[in-house]
């Protein structure tokens with residue numbers, strides 16, 4: 001059976017060599033006689049996996065010592081509540097930048113816990129750009145300011161890191177984490193669901209500066225209290241052991257690729273190939289401001305929506321799957337996370353050129 005060229009937005013494709021390694025280790029991990037799925041999270045085998053996984057991530061992202069790394073559960077949407085519960089720290093206002101579908105979900109949830117001030121928004125142009133920082137109007141007393149670094153549905157991404165002074169910057173990086181180097185010290189907190197660029201769905205990564213934790217609202221569920229999780233080496237309760245093990249394999253794979261600077265180069269090349277193609281035709285269009293286009297999720301529409309079904313069908317016949325855009329926006333979306341090789345994007349562009357020739 002041939003593997004599909006999988007453009008899924010998430011849960012997304014994983015490098016084949018990792019799936020093969022996981023398969024080879026399925027019944028007996030490193031002579032333990034157990035699958036990783038069957039291990040106690042407090043046994044020495046899994047503890048060694050957990051420690052190595054965290055250490056590899058710290059190395060990849062150059063995470064400073066004064067930041068805690070937590071492998072939690074509840075997804076990025078869980079963090080939309082968990083962040084305000086933990087980071088309000090006696091304040092009652094939080095700033096949010098509204099760049100689209102995922103920001104809006106964060107805003108809606110945060111409103112249950114505090115007053116939300118919209119510091120900037122691109123709603124006026126249907127969320128097709130990232131508001132430049134000189135247009136932001138932050139509040140005086142915000143507990144933090146929240147952004148979504150990559151709007152997965154629209155295909156729009158910050159290509160810069162905001163300067164927020166003393167106000168901690170909080171970022172939902174679910175769909176572009178580990179796709180490029182980031183200066184973690186510019187953030188108070190970073191969170192990301194696992195299933196776009198790290199591994200199978202099941203854990204949520206939180207990277208948080210240690211002076212921000214320890215003042216959670218009293219109603220905060222204990223498992224979602226960053227301080228309790230940090231004090232218990234993120235094992236206050238049972239973590240998502242198997243997804244974390246797979247993420248550990250992904251982190252090692254990333255190191256073998258040359259780390260985040262190398263993977264960024266590859267991601268730039270992949271995105272450029274696709275956007276350059278989109279830019280020289282009128283048959284396909286992309287709505288996002290050029291400077292803010294996502295390297296991870298490339299969205300496009302066909303000249304005529306009536307061709308969508310034919311486009312998807314013939315793509316599938318060529319082994320290319322999950323190109324359909326999010327139901328809320330329609331059109332197409334090619335998600336080209338770290339695990340998508342350049343050849344996969346090349347095959348897509350070739351196919352798109354052919355389809356245009358036949359139908360344009």
Ligand SMILES: *Cc1c(COP(=O)(O)O)cnc(C)c1O
Nearest residue numbers: 075076077078102152174175193
């Ligand atoms: C996928 C995604 C989410 C949703 O994460 P869950 O793990 O389903 O809670 C949130 N934010 C962004 C930016 C995403 O891409």
